[in-house]
């Protein structure tokens with residue numbers, strides 16, 4: 016019954032549309048500003064190191080990581096990982112092997128500055144970041160096992176089991192919303208960093224566009240999680256036929 020429910024199809028189409036739009040937007044904005052040189056005359060690693068040192072984060076290491084848009088800060092290892100697409104392009108440009116890729120693009124500078132923002136949040140023990148870390152186990156349970164409990168409970172007519180699943184899934188929804196202030200906060204710090212390093216005018220606007228597009232993917236994630244939660248809640252409470 017569940018998989019042939021027309022409302023389920025509607026929820027599925029709407030969530031795919033929201034996440035697809037956000038993913039397209041971040042890719043296209045990144046691609047546009049990946050072609051524009053930041054003008055900072057630094058490669059990706061030097062840029063990351065300089066930003067970290069300026070914030071007193073001299074203990075944070077920098078490592079390359081494969082892929083595109085895979086840049087992240089690892090709070091457990093105190094490591095900032097810079098995606099190799101960013102690093103390779105800047106290494107080639109540094110050696111004068113290519114003239115097409117900017118040494119450090121506006122997009123790469125924005126993304127790296129955002130990750131340094133997370134490193135600073137970690138150092139400052141920001142409550143929003145601590146809260147998000149505390150919800151991680153509940154979120155993992157909520158997004159992996161909970162939906163199956165809801166479906167099993169629904170099919171077996173065990174309302175209690177479905178309710179346990181629904182409460183678990185609520186943990187995942189709370190996590191996606193707790194992520195928003197952390198991500199938006201890191202982007203706010205990132206903009207202040209790049210402005211301080213002299214990224215101005217159109218390039219500054221470009222960095223803001225990249226960070227804004229990235230933030231929308233988290234908003235999309237939170238909205239689709241909430242929509243899915245409401246659908247599950249309706250399955251459990253709304254159908255009294």
Ligand SMILES: [Zn+2]
Pocket residue numbers: 129133198201
């Ligand atoms: Zn982030």
